[in-house]
Amino acid sequence: MKKQHVVDLILKTTRSDLKNAGSAFAPINIALCKYWGKRDTELNLPVTPSLSVSLQPLGTTTHITIAGGQDQVYLNGECKDSSSEFYKRISLFLSMFRPDADTFFTVRTENNVPTAAGLASSASGFAALVFALNDLFSWDLSRRYLSVLARLGSGSACRSVYQGFVKWRQGELSNGSDSYAEALNYTWPDLRIGVIEIATSEKCTSSRDAMKRTVDTSILYHAWPDKVERDMNLLIDAIKARDFEVLGRVSESNALAMHATMMDSWPPVIYWVPETVKTIHKIQEMRHSGIPIYFTIDAGPNIKILFLAEHEQQVRQSCSALTVLSPFAMNP
């Protein structure tokens, strides 16, 4: 198993430095330049770099202790059945870190991410779990290594080990040791992210499957790495210069291009629902009317908007069912 090999390169878990408990928080993150397409599906190694902004205080708090008999997994206070996908994914991940085959864990994980907002919590979940393990076993690993370990749980989790703007280097090595996230040390106190709730049913295609189908079948995807290279450069320059128009424009275009490659796949993956298109047109109309507002869409039907503090009141008046986040409120 390739993942275990990567873990063994980074650390050797023993019971010697074991604390009573480990606990940690990690934020969710939203990609402005998307992670779309893996060059290694087992190690979650991406085809391209990506760029995100972490959305603390939203995220996952995880508490971990040693248990007897078998792993126990609680999500928001509810004990998950060992046959559930959630349990199995956590337990399989934990298996890479057991000091011996008889060591099990009790994991208590709390998400404060609003439901129905279309904000994925797997990134914050695996980042918090790795942080908590680092605490429990006193590994004292650097963020770079923690980022690599979080990536083994869920690709975008490698970005949730930092706050603020984060770049995920795609790396080149086959074991992925050079594929990790780095903080961009720029803040933007006036930046606002709005989450618009769009009523949706369950996704019919997982983002993992959609990503694979795109890589396997989309011809337009061949141009995606060029798109990302251009967008990454523009975004980083926009962040440095606090040029909101470029930040918004490039984020929106990058998200649309990701959905474009899905539509070009076969069978086509179309996450948009009628409400998605209605909201897209509404945002474009607001922009035409002079409000600098842009959107991004992850692998689903929900829409997140980007705007600046000075337009918050106008945006709130125009959009109902809106949650506004200030990613840099804690460190202005």
Place this chain on the structure above:
Amino acid sequence: MKKQHVVDLILKTTRSDLKNAGSAFAPINIALCKYWGKRDTELNLPVTPSLSVSLQPLGTTTHITIAGGQDQVYLNGECKDSSSEFYKRISLFLSMFRPDADTFFTVRTENNVPTAAGLASSASGFAALVFALNDLFSWDLSRRYLSVLARLGSGSACRSVYQGFVKWRQGELSNGSDSYAEALNYTWPDLRIGVIEIATSEKCTSSRDAMKRTVDTSILYHAWPDKVERDMNLLIDAIKARDFEVLGRVSESNALAMHATMMDSWPPVIYWVPETVKTIHKIQEMRHSGIPIYFTIDAGPNIKILFLAEHEQQVRQSCSALTVLSPFAMNP
């Protein structure tokens, strides 16, 4: 003016063979592999080949005579004002064919294309006009030349000079004399095209502008020629083999890819309205339930569906506001 130069290479219009009147019909056509992107915007020379099916009996009938004083243009019986876009486009086109500066025309053009169905009539309109001029002046030109002339009026008009399946060769020459349509001599009597009416307001971006914006700004468009090359080969093989599943799949994917390149443009061109997405999901659900039905979308919000005669009843039951066309009904 490059267009006039092309016309002069093909013919010299004189009053010597003038008849009292010329008249002709040309069908509308729907592209299964789209014409998207020009390498020459004045001569309407495309970046790639394209493939269509003509939808007789829907189309344009045009009657032309010599007039005195100035051109007169009637559309469906209504005299168009000389300041209207429609009049100006026709009159400018006619100017390339005047035997002398004092010769004017009366053009009476009738479209039997249902309104609100999102079926463009500019292709059939310019093809019928060129046919009518050929009749009026007794040019006796081959279809290949008529196709070149129709293309100067509107790119896709070059395909409306034939019935059935039609391929537009993109050509390589800068004057476009090798960029014309050819009939594919295959029929498919059971093929049905359904036109679904979707309530829409006027398009905010013309397809001409959308095409140019895509070529100028979309990075994913760089992969469009590869997409078309693959799709053209698959479509022609599917037509030869009467393989409906491949015909439908490739047509749908090609249309989605065209819309994908528009979404990747800046500002993004999103012709879809909520009803478009609703209909797309409905068609995909029908397909999952076992009905072989596929869709295509031109540069607008309207949806056309492809299916076979044997499923016509099921399709009619599922889709309201549906017009069903049988492109090969006349020559089974």
